[in-house]
Amino acid sequence: STSISPLCLSSSSFTVCPISFPPVFLFRANTHCLPFTSVLVLPRHLSFFPDWASLTLGVFVCQACSLLHRSIPHISRVKSVQDTWDASEVELMAAMGNNAAKAKYEQKVPAFYYRPTHTDCKEQWIRAKYERNEFEFIEKQEPYSAGYREGFLWKRGRDNGQFLSRKFILSEREGALKYFNKQDARDPKAVMKIETLNATFQPAKIGNPCGLQITYLKDNSTRNIFVYHSDAKEMVDWFNAIRAARFHYLQVAFPGASDEELVPKLTRNFMKEGFMEKTGPKHTEGFKKRWFTMDDRRLMYFKDPLDAYARGEVFIGSKENSYTVLAGLPPSTQGYHWNHGITIVTPERKFLFACETEAEQRDWIAAFQRVINRPMRPQEYAVEAHFKHKP
Numbered sequence: 006s007t008s009i010s011p012l013c014l015s016s017s018s019f020t021v022c023p024i025s026f027p028p029v030f031l032f033r034a035n036t037h038c039l040p041f042t043s044v045l046v047l048p049r050h051l052s053f054f055p056d057w058a059s060l061t062l063g064v065f066v067c068q069a070c071s072l073l074h075r076s077i078p079h080i081s082r083v084k085s086v087q088d089t090w091d092a093s094e095v096e097l098m099a100a101m102g103n104n105a106a107k108a109k110y111e112q113k114v115p116a117f118y119y120r121p122t123h124t125d126c127k128e129q130w131i132r133a134k135y136e137r138n139e140f141e142f143i144e145k146q147e148p149y150s151a152g153y154r155e156g157f158l159w160k161r162g163r164d165n166g167q168f169l170s171r172k173f174i175l176s177e178r179e180g181a182l183k184y185f186n187k188q189d190a191r192d193p194k195a196v197m198k199i200e201t202l203n204a205t206f207q208p209a210k211i212g213n214p215c216g217l218q219i220t221y222l223k224d225n226s227t228r229n230i231f232v233y234h235s236d237a238k239e240m241v242d243w244f245n246a247i248r249a250a251r252f253h254y255l256q257v258a259f260p261g262a263s264d265e266e267l268v269p270k271l272t273r274n275f276m277k278e279g280f281m282e283k284t285g286p287k288h289t290e291g292f293k294k295r296w297f298t299m300d301d302r303r304l305m306y307f308k309d310p311l312d313a314y315a316r317g318e319v320f321i322g323s324k325e326n327s328y329t330v331l332a333g334l335p336p337s338t339q340g341y342h343w344n345h346g347i348t349i350v351t352p353e354r355k356f357l358f359a360c361e362t363e364a365e366q367r368d369w370i371a372a373f374q375r376v377i378n379r380p381m382r383p384q385e386y387a388v389e390a391h392f393k394h395k396p
Contacts, residue, residue: 055103057083060094062110062135063101073128080135110134113143115150116264117252117271118245126206126214129241149245152177152253156239160184161211161231163313168233173243177250182219184230195230197221199254203300204247205274207231210310215240219247220300225391227305229313248272275300277372278310282343282359292341292359299372302385304349319349319356320392321373323381327352330373332366334359349373353393 057071058064059081066074066083074081084094111134114120121127133139139146148154153176160171172185174193182202183193201222208216213233217240220227234240248271255267276299282292283306295306295316302322305315322328327350334346334357343359345366360366381389 056086058086058098059083060097062106063098064106065098065103067123069123070127070131073131076128077132077136109141110138111140113146114140115146115245115249116268117248118149119248119272126208126237129237132238133241148242149249152250154243154246156243158184158232158234158240158243161311166311171232173232175243175246175250177253180254182221182247182250195228197228197230199250200258202247202251204244204272206244210278217244227300227303227315227318229311231311244272273301276375277369279365279369280361281306281347281365281369282341284338284340284357286354288335288338288355288357290340292343292357294342297358299376302376302381302388318392319351320389321349321376322351322385322389323379324377325380326389328377330370330377332370347373 055065055067057066057068057074059066059074061080061082062074065086071083074083084090121130137145143150153174155172155174157170158173159168161168171194172188172190173182174184175182177199180199182197182199184195185192186194197219198221203220205218205220206216207218208214210216211218211231211233215235215237216231216233219230219232221230222228234243251271252267255262255270259267278296278298280294281297282294284290284292295308296310296312298305298307298315299321302320304319304321306317307315329350331348331350332346334341334348335355338346338357341359343361345360345363347358347360347366347369349356349358358369360369
């Protein structure tokens with residue numbers, strides 16, 4: 006067969022065509038890894054630049070995704086774009102390409118289904134598209150679209166820290182996710198209302214690649230539940246079932262809202278997490294190391310990252326309501342071990358924190374600033390009022 010010499014079209018800052026692409030790869034639609042085609046222009050050095058292609062699927066992918074495609078060799082055969090390509094291979098890729106593949110393999114993705122970003126684990130997204138064809142046949146979406154899901158997950162014990170198998174039931178009709186301590190128990194150990202439910206993958210924190218942190222409000226305080234399943238598909242199905250339940254709840258709560266407005270509200274990742282030191286309200290108490298989680302306007306601190314309940318929660322309002330973040334601590338402050346201070350000013354008091362590094366201080370201040378710069382929504386005033394009247 007005829008071999009084709011590689012080409013490349015470059016500028017000083019960006020590569021419009023990856024190095025050694027044959028002519029077909031100059032098509033603009035193929036200059037991004039398929040999961041990230043919403044990105045318009047990518048720097049050539051980024052790890053998710055499409056340096057690989059699947060000959061069987063006709064898609065262009067980054068190096069990370071190419072490794073996942075190699076795990077399904079019966080579906081996808083990958084090849085580097087820097088290799089020599091023969092004419093038949095080029096014709097095959099020209100016949101498909103990323104836009105055409107997206108139209109085929111993602112034609113029926115539910116609005117609530119989580120589309121991974123370049124920082125997420127993408128294996129189940131890739132398998133759902135190409136191996137299970139979930140987005141071509143709606144009946145294959147039943148595990149997370151039915152409005153009811155029941156199964157067993159490994160749940161971390163609140164007090165002993167052990168992971169034990171627990172039965173979970175998600176029911177859109179009842180508006181709740183429940184779990185049971187015993188298989189034959191009639192009454193649930195906990196009932197989590199879909200209204201306040203959130204889920205976020207936390208593999209590093211939980212110590213399992215399929216670790217999921219579920220949060221909900223109990224008496225206006227955040228409760229954490231940590232779960233995992235040995236089967237990644239099972240865990241992703243639970244995650245998307247929760248998103249589906251949230252989506253349908255919000256459609257009823259906000260009947261005039263579009264899908265685009267509702268989807269960002271389904272689940273959320275935490276804005277920032279990590280250790281800081283804190284002192285008490287008098288500012289004379291010794292500083293103690295605590296794990297902090299910033300969940301939108303809720304700043305929570307825990308003794309341990311896997312604690313079920315926060316030791317305390319702080320509401321972070323907007324600058325219009327006299328909330329401010331400052332670098333450093335008041336001059337008279339003593340008792341801290343880490344030297345990079347942060348002061349949060351609220352209408353009621355000042356909160357003093359200390360970070361181990363300047364980089365951590367900078368990241369925390371940026372997270373606080375993003376929230377403080379954002380005007381408060383009407384429902385957030387109600388949340389703020391709850392915080393002010395907490396015992």
